């Protein structure tokens with residue numbers, strides 16, 4: 001089930017999102033001693049990561065994974081890794097969270113995706129492995145992570161991480177697939193801006209391969225956090 005939260009302006013949207021993630025981290029650490037979270041890329045979550053870095057005062061036992069990555073060097077301006085280093089890691093207190101980058105994606109995307117799946121399986125409990133929280137974004141076309149509209153990878157049942165050719169540059173990408181995203185204890189979809197209002201309306205209308213974010217529902221809690229400009233009318 002999808003719960004919609006209209007958080008206000010961009011600052012309150014970032015704060016609300018960061019507070020949800022911080023609460024999920026605290027719950028996971030209290031129950032299991034560690035917290036595994038996957039993070040979104042793109043432009044929208046930068047502010048959320050800066051707020052999150054401020055409000056979590058103890059990062060020990062926190063593991064950060066990537067919901068998707070672009071097949072570029074890790075320090076490339078288009079890299080989701082760089083976004084997270086500059087906004088979250090550089091502002092987080094010591095000891096830092098453990099970051100799990102997708103390595104080798106620029107050289108051999110398929111091998112990098114397979115290796116990342118192995119790393120996830122080795123580190124997380126469950127089959128599919130269970131993330132404590134998956135933070136995802138939403139493209140204007142309805143894509144989430146690097147799951148693009150009508151891509152056959154939306155039918156994937158076995159592999160947890162794959163390489164894809166997307167429809168937004170940079171085109172070559174690595175993405176987690178629906179089986180692992182659906183298994184997350186909590187899923188947060190963060191979206192801002194009037195350009196995303198259409199995708200949000202479609203997402204709320206029910207599952208369709210046209211809007212990959214609408215296919216995330218695996219029975220666990222999903223919260224869609226939007227600013228007032230993206231809110232459905």
Ligand SMILES: O=C1O[C@H](COP(=O)(O)O)[C@@H](O)[C@H](O)[C@H]1O
Nearest residue numbers: 040041042043044137138139145
């Ligand atoms: O390419 C991507 O796009 C989506 C949405 O990004 P935004 O810039 O519109 O916030 C993002 O969630 C995904 O991680 C990213 O690789």
